[in-house]
Amino acid sequence: MKLFRCQACSQVLYFENIRCERSHHTLGYMPERFELSALEEDGAAEAGGAVLWQPLAEPEARVRLCANAQCEACNWLIPAESEEQFCDTCRHNRTVPDLTVPENLMAWRRWQSALHRLVYTLRRLGLAVPNRVDAPDHGLVFDVLADPPDGPKVLTGHDEGIITLALSEADDAERERRRTTMGEPYRTLLGHVRHEVGHYYWNLLVRDAGRLEECRAVFGDDSQDYGEALKAHYANGAPADWQDAFVSAYATAHPWEDFAETWAHYLHIVDTLEMAAAFGIRVRPRLPKTPAGTGLPAAEIDFDPYGPIGIEELIENWLPLTYAANSLNRCMGAADLYPFVLSAPAIAKLGYIHHLVRTSRLEAKSGNALQPLGEG
Template identity: 55%
Template sequence: MRLFSCQNCGQLLHFENSVCMRCGSSLGLIPETLELTALAAEDGAWRALADNGLWRYCENATLGACNWLVPAGGDAVYCPSCRLNRTIPDISDPVRATLWREIEVAKRRLVYALRRLRLPIPSRAEGAAHGLAFDFLADSDPSAPVLTGHDDGLITLNIAEADPAERERRRVELGEPYRTLLGHMRHEIGHFYWNELVRDGGKLDACRAVFGDETLDYQQALQRHYQTGAPEGWQEGYISAYATMHPWEDFAETWTHYLHIVDTLDTAESFGVTIEPDVSDDPDTVVELTFDPYRTRNFDKLIDAWLPLSVALNSLNRSMGQPDLYPFALTPPVIEKLRFIHQLVRGAKRSG
């Protein structure tokens, strides 16, 4: 995620900001350009300092759940991110409303990344038969909890995942090193793009050569995974234990980490991060980010930058007494799977 600056006063801004803390300007993100802009009120709308256009806030801004903009002269009420919602929880409940707002932050980060990558985003709300849509649901029956998952374009998320205590409880119970809202979003969208770019994109044979045969019975694989766990030595060929369950999950987990890597490198580039340890003259430990991770066609650039950066990030976390920020190993087979995702993404053409 790149950094932004206030066009009115030059203050450093972050993606989630809706008000400049220095000059008090209202802020909004222009979806078409992905620019966070300072705004000036004008005739019931907002004049954007970034492009001089007239804009209105997305309707969900009134609920504190969005800072994106829609054209002032158009019919759109919701921004491109919020238009993907099919179901949201009962926000008359203040607890559920708070959880939903956290989910929307993660979803906007996801949509931002998809747009930076220029991936197609067909929307069910706009008529695409198997287009993308989100259901954010709360448990109502203890015997039948809402399951987070993907089904033919529809991504369902249990809003309990937005509760940090509940999410941590589930992480520990399942023995996971990592569990976040954004991670859920990136994983489930990986299933969506398997449909879009692999199944419907003529890449089935190429994908099977890397991830295996997805026609294996999924329910049997799921049952086996939760009964016996990941096979011994799984770390050599998979990014996570869950990835060993089925080729679909291996693809979605690898897709998730590709987005992790690209977006974190983008943040590091925005901060001008350079890694050059004083105690080593090994060139593999040096990185100076001078390229756009979202646009580069050179996959090796991404990995060559990511490996030393992830070591530095983990070391910083340990200095604060925190777990490793990136507790995963990129072995040669995993890197080749990431390479496949990169080539798939770079070959995609955005149509919506």
């Protein structure tokens, strides 16, 4: 994620802003430009009565707001000539809760915020993000479901491109209860969707792209019974030495979960590093050198993590940033920003995800098949 600036007054803006408090302009996000723009009314309206806007970031264009803007759940823009009523992210919504219930509306808005950030990152990575209308056989859709009055609670999960999201998880108290019950160090809405979409891209970029064997060489044999593996994990927990090779305890449950957890961490890393670069963050620990010359590592985050950069440089900057951020959080009595330890094998798995994503982007541009690991 990055910072934005109002084109009318130069006020600093953030991704979810819908109005500039200085210039009072309505704001809209232009996904094709990765730009948040101040808007001015065009003075014309469509046949259906929708207001048309002139984005100051592209004055010659005419746009309208996504239909979910009326729920204050989206600030993305659609070209005026488009027949679509929903933006590129909201078109992935298949099921929404009853929004006439105020509590549902507030919770759904929080899920929507996470989904918009997710799609931003996927698009910045150059990944295809098909919806179920344009790609009925493999499109990505989200069902945000409230718990039924009588019956089992909704569980977040993935099934062949259909991602179910439990509306109740948007309640901080409920999510914290689940986090502590399950012994997790980290549980957020954005973390959920990044993990679940990892399963989706395993289907697209590994299974359907003929990369099963090379992926198994990194993450293990995914042909083992998934249901039985989860039962064993919940019954016995993770191995005592899990941090030696996995990004999280849950990643030990099954190779599919290892891939999805590693995928989510990769998205955490590139998105946070982009924001750190936007703030020009440098980490220079001021500690006296030891006789051996060792100390905390430094970082100068002045690069685009989505650009032509290797996993080594990403990690070399990520680790010092998390050391600093975790220490700052502790000064406020808050939990660590990144409560994980990355071992060399876990970093190697992140390197595989990095290669997979970058090679997929090249394949999409060139029309060639994905290359085996080590050739791209």
